[in-house]
Amino acid sequence: MANPVGVASGIFGYGEEYEELVNIDELGALYTKTVTLEPREGNPAPRLVETPMGLKFHRSS
Amino acid sequence: MHLAFEWPKDLQPPLPGQFFTFLPSMVESSAGIILRRPLAFAGFEPKKNTANSSASLSAIAHSIYQIRGPCTKALALQQAGSYIDIIASLGNSFPYPDREEKVIIAGGGIGIGPMLFLAASLAENIAIPEDHIENILKPLESSRSSKEMKLIFGFRSMPLVPSFKEATGNNSIAKTWERLLSGAFIATDDGSKGFHGTVLDALEFLKKTDKLARFWHVYGCGPEAMIAKLAAFAKRNSFPAHLSAEQWMACGIGACQGCVLPARTGGYLRVCSDGPVFEANAIDWEACL
Numbered sequence: 294m295a296n297p298v299g300v301a302s303g304i305f306g307y308g309e310e311y312e313e314l315v316n317i318d319e320l321g322a323l324y325t326k327t328v329t330l331e332p333r334e335g336n337p338a339p340r341l342v343e344t345p346m347g348l349k350f351h352r353s354s
Numbered sequence: 355m356h357l358a359f360e361w362p363k364d365l366q367p368p369l370p371g372q373f374f375t376f377l378p379s380m381v382e383s384s385a386g387i388i389l390r391r392p393l394a395f396a397g398f399e400p401k402k403n404t405a406n407s408s409a410s411l412s413a414i415a416h417s418i419y420q421i422r423g424p425c426t427k428a429l430a431l432q433q434a435g436s437y438i439d440i441i442a443s444l445g446n447s448f449p450y451p452d453r454e455e456k457v458i459i460a461g462g463g464i465g466i467g468p469m470l471f472l473a474a475s476l477a478e479n480i481a482i483p484e485d486h487i488e489n490i491l492k493p494l495e496s497s498r499s500s501k502e503m504k505l506i507f508g509f510r511s512m513p514l515v516p517s518f519k520e521a522t523g524n525n526s527i528a529k530t531w532e533r534l535l536s537g538a539f540i541a542t543d544d545g546s547k548g549f550h551g552t553v554l555d556a557l558e559f560l561k562k563t564d565k566l567a568r569f570w571h572v573y574g575c576g577p578e579a580m581i582a583k584l585a586a587f588a589k590r591n592s593f594p595a596h597l598s599a600e601q602w603m604a605c606g607i608g609a610c611q612g613c614v615l616p617a618r619t620g621g622y623l624r625v626c627s628d629g630p631v632f633e634a635n636a637i638d639w640e641a642c643l
Contacts, residue, residue: 306609310627314441314607326611334621338642341602341612345386348604350612 296321303350355421355430356518357393358527359438361413368395368415369447370472371598371631375606377439378425380432385424390441392603392626393417394575396467397474397527415442416527418467418516444606445630448472448596451571455594456502460553460584462576463514466507466535468598469575473505473534504570505538506560508553508580512546554583561591572634574598582639595634601625616641 299322300308307325308317317323342349361367368374375390397416421427432438448468451457457476461469509515518528518535540548541556549556553576572595574584581597588595601613608627616638617623623636 304605304610304612306605306611310605310607310609332621335611335614337616337622338612338614339602340614341604341610343387343389343604345388348388350610 294321298322299324302326304348355419355426356528357417357419357429358414359440361398361415363401363413366443367398367400367413368443370395370475371447371468372443372445373468373606373630374415374417374440374442374444375603376429378428379439380428380436381424382428387425389604390606391425392444392606393419394468394598394630395443395471397471397530399527414527416471418464418470420464441606445626446628448573448598448631450476455571457504458557458570458572458593459503459505460557460572460574460576460580461505461507462553462574462580463509465574465576465580465598465600466516467575469505469507469573470531470534472573473503474530476503504560505534506541506553506556507535507538508541508543508556508576509547510543512542512544515540515542515547552583553580554587557584557587571595572597575600578639578642582643585634585637585639588634596631597634597637597639598630599625599632599637600630 296319298320300320302324303326305311305323308323311317340350371394373392373394375392377390378387381387394417395415396418399414399416401413402411419426419429421430429438459469459473516535518531539556539560541551541553542548543552544550549559551559570593572584572588572593574581574595575598578600581599584597585595587593599615601615603613603626604610605612606626608624611624613625614622615625615629618635618638623629623632
């Protein structure tokens with residue numbers, strides 16, 4: 294891998310959302326949010342909880 | 355509180371309804387804050403040339419906010435001239451009304467910020483000089499203009515009704531806000547100033563007293579309960595409505611899917627990137643409460 298830095302799944306979406314801010318081609322890897330064959334509705338808000346150690350997300354069901 | 359910051363020359367000006375996020379790096383790390391905080395734009399002053407042709411005043415973006423937690427508390431303690439890490443402009447904006455539409459601009463609490471921006475922009479857009487803004491806020495019964503605009507702002511109590519007389523930075527924006535506020539129909543929940551009741555009570559009152567004709571375009575921003583009732587009011591009266599939503603956010607650009615609201619047609623819409631301004635029927639507001 295030319296660049297050992299990858300962005301974790303979760304707040305980097307599917308990459309395209311950050312196109313205006315970051316050149317995603319420079320990343321070594323991009324781990325997307327979950328992709329499923331059939332659409333899933335997802336969880337209601339609130340989905341986020343901020344904690345001193347990081348951000349907690351509701352798991353998609 | 356009032357935040358004003360210099361706007362880069364090469365960036366498109368913000369539009370009413372849009373927001374920005376700031377990095378609360380000024381907050382003690384022990385507070386455990388990691389997310390950027392969103393704030394709505396409350397005004398924008400384009401670059402102005404001064405009498406001295408070699409100098410010019412930079413464009414300035416404005417926001418108003420309440421101190422609610424450690425981030426806004428720390429922001430309020432910043433000195434003039436401080437640097438702040440901002441991502442802007444984010445989200446969509448309020449669509450302008452059709453030429454013949456009259457406008458209701460409803461704001462609740464600190465939600466009046468984007469509504470002041472919208473009102474000032476509409477006033478400019480219809481080419482009325484700034485010192486004539488109050489003329490388009492004249493009482494409805496005496497107005498026959500197609501450019502009418504009615505501001506209805508609600509607060510819990512009189513001490514929460516803002517005054518912009520001491521707003522920092524360039525004074526012209528504060529004067530615009532003061533003028534808009536003085537022309538607004540003010541409601542307080544406890545009746546300590548203006549109309550006794552909520553924004554919705556005020557709207558219903560104006561409706562009953564026949565001061566609201568048909569074909570008003572409703573714009574609103576405020577607490578969730580107010581927005582839900584505003585959507586129901588607009589639907590009952592067949593008024594078009596665009597409402598700005600608020601939600602906890604992480605990324606602010608549509609990637610994390612954290613700030614969703616239930617869509618009327620099923621699924622969810624992201625406040626940060628599908629909104630924050632939504633056509634009133636797009637969201638199941640009652641389900642948000």
